Every structure is written in C-alpha cells, then in structure tokens.
Amino acid sequence: MTTIAIAAPGAMGAAIGAVLAQHGARVITPLSQRSAQSQQRAQQANIVDCSAEALCEADIILSILPPESALSWAQQMAPLLQAAVHKPLYVDCNAISPETLKQVAQVIESTGTPFADAAIIGLPPGEQNPTGPRFWFAGPHAGKLAQLSDYGLRIRLMNAQNGAASALKMAYAGINKGITLLTSAMLINASRVGAAEALREEMQESQQALLKRMEKAAPDMLPKAWRWAAEMDEIATLNQGELATDQLYRALGEICRQLADNRQHDQQFSALLADFFQPDADKAG
C-alpha cells in the first residue's frame, strides 16, 4: 500500500486526501496542532493522524498549503527529512512563483530528498468539481508521480524543469484573474462618467462571451480581492525583466487592494459594478 502524506488538511488538501484514501492509499497528516474543524475534516476524509517524523516515512509528501507557508513548512521539514533513512518524494503543489519554488527545492534537495514541482489547476474535488482538478508535474522526478492516477487523481506530466509547473499555475491564474481585474476596473471607470449603459450595449453586441464571463467573475472576485492582491504580487515576479509583466501585475495587485479597501468604506466600486450588471434592479425598487 502506498502511503501519501498531506502537509495540512485545508480545503484542497483534505479533498485531495479523501480521493486518495477512497482509491486505497494510506493518507497521513499531523493533526495534533490543528483546529477541531481541521481534525474533523481529516477524519471525514479518512486521513490518519501522524507525527511530523512519521510524515517522512511516506512514499510521497504533497505540500498543499496557503502559498505564504510553502517555504517555511519546507524549512520546518528539512531537519526531519535530513534525519530520515528512507527519503520520500517531496512534491510542492503550491501557488508560488518559480523564484519561490526554486528556494523550496533548494531547502528540500539539500537534505538528499527528491523533489518535484506541481501545479493544481481547478477547484478541489467535490460537488462543484466532480472530476477534480488537474495535477501537472515537472522536474526530473515527475515521472514517478504518474502512479497517482491509480489513486484517483487527474495527472499530466510536463516534459520540463522544476519551476515550469509553478510558472504554468502563475500564468493561468494571471490570465484569468488579470482579465477579471482589468475589465472590472474599466467598467468602474466607464460607469463613473455615465458610459455604463453604452458600454454594456456595445459588449452585448460584440463581446457577449466576455460580458457573460464578467457577470459571474466580477461579483465573485470582490470578496476575494484582498487575497488576490498577494497572488498578483507573486505573479509579478514571474520572468521579471523579460516583458513588463512585473509592472502590469503590481498594478493589478494595487487595484485589488483598492477594491478591497473600498469594500471597507463607501463601497462605491462594488455598487457601480452591481449596477453595471443589473441596471434595472435599482430602477425597479
């Protein structure tokens, strides 16, 4: 039986762990310092509690964490991995830039532990995403992870170096979230000078797919704008200097902060966006 360790039973980690367990893997995670909620989530997913040392006895460690914890968790694990006789394959699955990924890889590889770069693209497996997200693996050890398809995961191998999976995740998120932010900001700008109705009519005529996308994406984005700011800052470090995408994503990060900040104050931006998509809601009231 293959033993797979999950760094933490967050929303994504627990859902992935549940799929692995359902397909016959032994799934472990250290629960002693986790909240009652996380402990319950792990139990429901058939994820078994273990010590931090026992984590190193797994065949594969999947680091699935909030992006800002990816490096510090690797640093915590390093002495345990150093001491372990049997080295697991350590897979960083986090939404971090290739720069940060390189630092994580150095920490892990310096202990003699094999390392792979991964990108998880899509929502956690569950009602909203029955087929589950896709896992992309890069780096010299990626091939060993093909076996995870036997445990219910959707696996794709990239013929590319460590960092390529991180870059994929950054580019994919950068495009999708960037479009939502750029378009939202311009809808707000147009609305503030009385051009909302005309812009909506023009988009209905010639940009139907985009208008439909934005009707859902803009209101979904607003409550997450603060979290997106950190993500835009991380994306700004992707291939810095090649093209001015660093400036571009720093500006998008700033727009996230402005939208988030405005939600705490007069909420004029969210009101303008709501009115753009539902112009008759006010008039009917």
Place this chain on the structure above:
Amino acid sequence: MTTIAIAAPGAMGAAIGAVLAQHGARVITPLSQRSAQSQQRAQQANIVDCSAEALCEADIILSILPPESALSWAQQMAPLLQAAVHKPLYVDCNAISPETLKQVAQVIESTGTPFADAAIIGLPPGEQNPTGPRFWFAGPHAGKLAQLSDYGLRIRLMNAQNGAASALKMAYAGINKGITLLTSAMLINASRVGAAEALREEMQESQQALLKRMEKAAPDMLPKAWRWAAEMDEIATLNQGELATDQLYRALGEICRQLADNRQHDQQFSALLADFFQPDADKAG
C-alpha cells in the same frame, strides 16, 4: 439637403463619407493638400473638395482623424469657425481621452461653435462590416445628431456630458486590447519556461472562448503593437487616480513597445506566440 464636412478622407472618414453621400447628404472635405491616394478615395466616395473656409458652412463637421491630430486640427479650425457667421455643429469622433476631449471642446466652444463628443465603435463600413460601426453621441448637443440615422449611420445617444463618449471608447478599447496584451504577455512568459503545451491544454479544457479569441487577436495585434502603445498611454489618463488603471495601462503600453521592438530584432516573442497557437507547424516541417 444636409451638408456634412469630414475632417479628412482617411480609411474611416472616407468610408463614413461614402455612406452619408449614398443616403443623399452632400459630403465635403478639403482635398488640396491631400495625397493622390486620398483624393482618389474621396472621389470614389462621392466626397466633394472644398476650401477650409467652406468647411465651416457645413451643417455638421465630423472630426475623424488619427488621435494625435484631433487637438491640432481643432486649433487650425478655430479662427475659421470664429469668423463664420453660420456655425456648424462640430463633432469630435476621435479615439482620445476625456482629458484631451475637454481641451478640444474648449478650443471649439470658445469660438461660439456648438460641440458634441462622439465615439465610433467598430470597423469602417465596408465588406468586413456591412452594417457599419456604431456612433455614440454625448453632450448637450447630442440630440441634434439623431438625424444622422436618416443618412445611413447607426446612431446611439448617451444621456451624458461631453467626455462620456470618449470614456466609452477608451474603456471599450482598454478592455479588448488590454485582454489581448495581458494574455499574450503571459503566454510568452509561460512558453519561455516550457509550460506552453500544458497552458494550451488547460485553456482548451476551461477557457475555450478565450483561447479561440486569442488565436486571432494575438497575431493581429503584433504588427499594430507600436500604434497600440500610444493608445494604451492615452487610456492610462482615463479617470487617473480613482483606481490604479494609470499604472496598469502604462505597463500595457510598455509591453506594446517591447513587443514592437522585438519584432525589429530576434522576433523571439512572435515566434513563441506562433508556436503556442500552432504547436505542430514546426514539428511537421
């Protein structure tokens, strides 16, 4: 018979003039200082040569020019309009920011000439756009322009101040061109680290409409990147300070310049984009 003056018989101006003439308007433009090509285009469109003074005798003047000429042409016309007994309605139809529009309006209104703000959205009338572009009019004199629908133009009136039509045009172009530039830049970034194939597969799965849009938009954009740079700079002045769209569009302008510059050198960016959309073209060769 209504007389309509066109500032210059460029691609858009001549095509609009042709539609107006077909529908029974008398269309005039000064041709003496124009190229043989422009003179021929005017003749084919049934646009009649006139002096700069005679331009002021029109009922309506449509300023349809390259954006950078909008203000200087208004300044040239101002003394003639000042001297004219009968004042035409001067309509600025150019892709300029509300800031620039305000300057044009001040120049024209100081001569006692009524002024309207217009946005032309869409390609010139012709084979590629049989129904023609849409004209949006703003400002206190917009209502007088409703009659242009009798002369074959697609007219929409905005219930908004001067500047709103310019803002509409900026926002519409900013969204459409911004999406093309942002996405192209990230496709290049991902391609440079070996993530092109994976990103294409992910977009085929979850972003089909965007992928289809980009297949046409990215190669169409590259030869125009230099011209787009000036347009992004102009869009950067839209509602400056409200949201960080000034930073955002300055970055997009910089990316335009980098793409245009790269076309003069090793063309690696256009090669990466071509390969992204046609991955098998190289391999088959």
